[in-house]
Amino acid sequence: MDTHDVVQALFRWIHLVAGITWIGMLYFFNLINAHVTAALQPATRREVVPQLMPRALWWFRWGAMLTFLSGWLMIIWKYFMFGSGFYGDAGLFGSNAGLWISLGALFGSIMWFNVWFLIWPAQQKLITWVQEGQAPDPATAKRALYASRTNTFLSVPMLFGMLAGSGHYPSIAFAPWFLVVIALGAALVYYMLFKFSAGVAKTWP
Template sequence: MALTSGDGVLFLLRWIHFLAGITWIGLLYYFNFVQTPFFAETEAPVRTGAIQKLVPRALWWFRWGAMFTFLSGWLIILDAVGRGGFFAGAYGWAILLGGLLGSIMWANVWFVIWPNQKIVIQNAVNTGAGKSANPAAAPAGARAGLASRTNTLFSIPMLFYMGAAKHLPNLPVPRSGAAFWIVVLVIMAAVEINALAGKPGTATTKPLATVKGTLWAGFILAAIFYLWFEMMR
């Protein structure tokens, strides 16, 4: 059977990667483009009910979509490394850049967004039952929101370089891998530190307060990485 061959197993991994990735990123965009603006405009009882009943369901698919995307993606990359010549062409550089961005996004889902959203959800359940509100819920929601906006920002260059790996074969191969990755990792770290420690309303987090600002930041980051590829040719 074709699917039991080595290439067949790799195809199945890619299929799982696509399905899980669509689920994950689709829900990421739903949270940022639809749910968050809706919650900002709707009445408190409606918002509380949605947080209790809708959000947990969406977050289940969201976090497990992230998990299966992450696992299948790295298995695909490891297979490519094992075949040799991974960095010989644009594929290895682009797919690894996209994979690193996706890995940071996965970590944000499991270690920032989900833990903080559990606090928000439990607070909604408690207040809905007439109990006192948890003062930690608002900061937790803000931290989860900033991490989610950061993931939306990261998703734009992530998808660009995932696509570029196969469909932009003339992407330059950097002449110095060490210099290339040092700069890339420093930029990624700076954006991620802002997600983990940034305070709402400050200069570094203000662009992420709106969908428009987040999208622009994502496109700018994709362009910065592309220019760095060109500069390192």
């Protein structure tokens, strides 16, 4: 058994489980929870939000942290310990897979930053205000909403970057296809977020 394979397998596995946990929560917040919370009566919201959100946000932010750390460790391992660094045939900016993973890692890292430095600080305040029955500060609510929506938009091209960056599609050149991936991803998220999610399965049965 090759040690290189074992390290890769372990880190990829951790990366995937953590990534699914993070992005699953992100989609839950944007596609489901935002609509449900808005429809609740204030008294119900006061009871539900302080129970639901701290738990959901715990999995969300630690999922983001583990994904981010395992992702960067894989980049260091593959490109800097066993590859050719930034440039060259096996380089982060010198190979097709390297360019794709750079796009994915850039978008994923912006998303990680948004989680830890915009969404989580804003949500801590918002949960406290809801719990105390106070009206939330609109600027804080807006910051959390926009950062969360930005992450939803970034997530779809980010995931394509992960797949292409793992070498699955060697004939799909980074340029110009990253532009197509970003455009298609944006169209898909726009539809899911603004056209579809508010109405889907709204009533039961």
